[in-house]
Amino acid sequence: MSTLRDLAEEHTRLRPADIDHLHRIAGDWQLLSDLSFADLLLWVPVDGDGSFLCVAQVRPTTAPTAYLDDQVGRIVGGPEVAHLEVAHRQGRIWREGDPVWYGDVPARHEAIPVRLRTTDGEAGEVIAVVGRDTNLSTARTPSQLELNYLTTADDLAQMIADGTFPPPRHPGETTSAPRVGDGLVRLDAGGKVTYASPNAQSAYRRLGYASHLVGEDLAALHRRLASDPLEGTDAANGILAALRGEAPPRREIDARGATMLTRALPLMPAGVPIGALVLVRDITEVRRRDRALITKDATIREIHHRVKNNLQTVAALLRLQARRVSMPEARVALEESVRRVASIALVHETLSMSSDEAVEFDGIVDRVASAATEVAATEATVGMRREGSFGVLPAEVATSLVMVLNELLLNAVEHGFPSDAETATAEAGSATPATPAPAAAGPVAAEVVVSAHRFRKMLHVSVTDNGRGLPPDFDAERGGNLGLQIVRALITGELRGTIELRDGAKGGTEATLVVPLARSAPDGRSAG
Ligand SMILES: Nc1ncnc2c1ncn2[C@@H]1O[C@H](COP(=O)(O)OP(=O)(O)OP(=O)(O)O)[C@@H](O)[C@H]1O
Numbered sequence: 001m002s003t004l005r006d007l008a009e010e011h012t013r014l015r016p017a018d019i020d021h022l023h024r025i026a027g028d029w030q031l032l033s034d035l036s037f038a039d040l041l042l043w044v045p046v047d048g049d050g051s052f053l054c055v056a057q058v059r060p061t062t063a064p065t066a067y068l069d070d071q072v073g074r075i076v077g078g079p080e081v082a083h084l085e086v087a088h089r090q091g092r093i094w095r096e097g098d099p100v101w102y103g104d105v106p107a108r109h110e111a112i113p114v115r116l117r118t119t120d121g122e123a124g125e126v127i128a129v130v131g132r133d134t135n136l137s138t139a140r141t142p143s144q145l146e147l148n149y150l151t152t153a154d155d156l157a158q159m160i161a162d163g164t165f166p167p168p169r170h171p172g173e174t175t176s177a178p179r180v181g182d183g184l185v186r187l188d189a190g191g192k193v194t195y196a197s198p199n200a201q202s203a204y205r206r207l208g209y210a211s212h213l214v215g216e217d218l219a220a221l222h223r224r225l226a227s228d229p230l231e232g233t234d235a236a237n238g239i240l241a242a243l244r245g246e247a248p249p250r251r252e253i254d255a256r257g258a259t260m261l262t263r264a265l266p267l268m269p270a271g272v273p274i275g276a277l278v279l280v281r282d283i284t285e286v287r288r289r290d291r292a293l294i295t296k297d298a299t300i301r302e303i304h305h306r307v308k309n310n311l312q313t314v315a316a317l318l319r320l321q322a323r324r325v326s327m328p329e330a331r332v333a334l335e336e337s338v339r340r341v342a343s344i345a346l347v348h349e350t351l352s353m354s355s356d357e358a359v360e361f362d363g364i365v366d367r368v369a370s371a372a373t374e375v376a377a378t379e380a381t382v383g384m385r386r387e388g389s390f391g392v393l394p395a396e397v398a399t400s401l402v403m404v405l406n407e408l409l410l411n412a413v414e415h416g417f418p419s420d421a422e423t424a425t426a427e428a429g430s431a432t433p434a435t436p437a438p439a440a441a442g443p444v445a446a447e448v449v450v451s452a453h454r455f456r457k458m459l460h461v462s463v464t465d466n467g468r469g470l471p472p473d474f475d476a477e478r479g480g481n482l483g484l485q486i487v488r489a490l491i492t493g494e495l496r497g498t499i500e501l502r503d504g505a506k507g508g509t510e511a512t513l514v515v516p517l518a519r520s521a522p523d524g525r526s527a528g
Pocket residue numbers: 336407411412413414415416465467468469470471474479480481482483484485509
């Protein structure tokens with residue numbers, strides 16, 4: 001679907017500042033739609049031919065819609081838009097005329113000109129028309145609430161025609177603004193409440209104010225209610241600013257453990273300040289959840305920190321034991337366990353410092369890689385290089401993947417570039433090897449390359465060495481000892497990915513992994 005901007009740029013001669021104003025209208029007009037119990041359509045005159053194009057639409061949340069179909073993108077000319085034409089040309093709100101029928105829905109049409117004030121505050125010209133169309137099929141005798149809503153709606157409609165609604169935005173307002181249905185209070189020019197909707201009344205009750213709001217001085221009430229005097233003064237000043245015709249930022253009031261979000265809007269049809277509209281929403285639960293989340297985050301970080309400490313203790317114990325055993329094989333096995341445990345600790349260390357359950361993985365890979373080179377059995381040093389980036393990985397992927405990479409890197413260093421003694425025994429065992437060791441062909445620098453890139457929600461990783469390659473009789477699907485068993489179990493289990501081990505294109509060995517990153521299930525496990 002085309003956006004408001006696309007449509008306006010394609011079909012009209014509106015300037016960027018005009019289009020920005022239309023965006024502001026569409027950002028704030030749910031309020032008018034709800035108060036009017038009516039659909040609002042934003043129409044712009046099409047360049048040259050007297051027809052109008054609908055660039056935006058909003059349905060009321062307080063009443064049935066007059067349009068079941070989407071109207072955006074429609075271009076209409078002739079009698080159907082004659083009322084828009086009057087509002088546009090004469091710059092006044094048009095509301096005469098008989099009901100019209102959409103299929104079997106009777107509707108009342110109104111047209112509100114949209115004026116953009118000039119930068120020096122002059123009235124400016126009409127740039128568009130808001131069609132206000134009410135579904136009349138359910139119209140009843142209006143209640144107190146409906147009468148108050150409709151009066152306020154008419155004030156706001158006039159302010160659109162004057163160019164004083166919507167008010168300027170305040171940057172950084174993240175919580176969505178309170179809506180009409182959340183609670184609405186109307187004030188007269190002196191700041192006294194003339195109407196409070198039942199939901200507004202309930203919101204104030206939660207703050208500890210049980211009497212009727214009508215007749216109250218709302219600014220004074222806010223000052224009295226707020227537990228924090230500074231917050232109370234601030235909230236009162238917001239109301240006073242709106243009464244002066246300014247648009248203050250949204251404010252929160254805390255009292256008696258409850259929190260209320262308020263938005264005060266000036267009412268000044270035809271430029272005369274006649275009072276203010278205050279929308280209120282009880283956000284106690286939202287704030288409680290925010291606070292709970294913050295403590296939960298801190299707790300999770302602390303747990304990762306302790307897991308890391310415990311793993312380091314385990315590693316230290318194993319290292320101690322490795323020093324004591326005399327059998328070389330047992331010592332090697334224990335030392336390997338030390339490295340395995342240490343690599344997991346690394347992930348938890350990173351998690352304990354991050355604010356969410358995700359880690360920047362490149363740093364971890366680099367540390368595991370440099371630890372692997374230290375165990376190289378050869379006198380010649382093995383170079384380690386990372387190409388591309390792993391990016392940020394979710395915790396559960398990171399813990400499994402670091403173990404996999406640890407095994408593959410150790411294999412590359414240990415078996416790709418074995419010490420001379422090992423080479424001798426290995427060659428004695430196998431008669432004429434199928435592929436001559438490329439390392440023997442010349443002084444090629446021993447190197448292991450880890451490369452990573454993301455493509456279509458998949459992480460592609462390869463660990464390549466230019467060593468002596470897999471043994472000739474090696475079964476790439478099933479062969480191997482504990483190391484490759486761990487790798488396959490993690491890849492096909494936790495990570496739900498695939499792994500291939502093969503001879504490298506230029507000798508050596510290449511392991512390639514593909515791991516899906518899209519986790520659809522909210523509990524963090526992949527679906528499926
Ligand atoms: N990069 C490599 N270059 C050459 N041979 C390799 C490479 N990776 C694995 N191999 C071969 O595959 C075998 C199995 O590897 P695996 O990691 O499962 O066991 P391991 O390294 O021998 O012992 P550990 O269980 O301690 O890891 C190795 O013994 C080696 O022969």
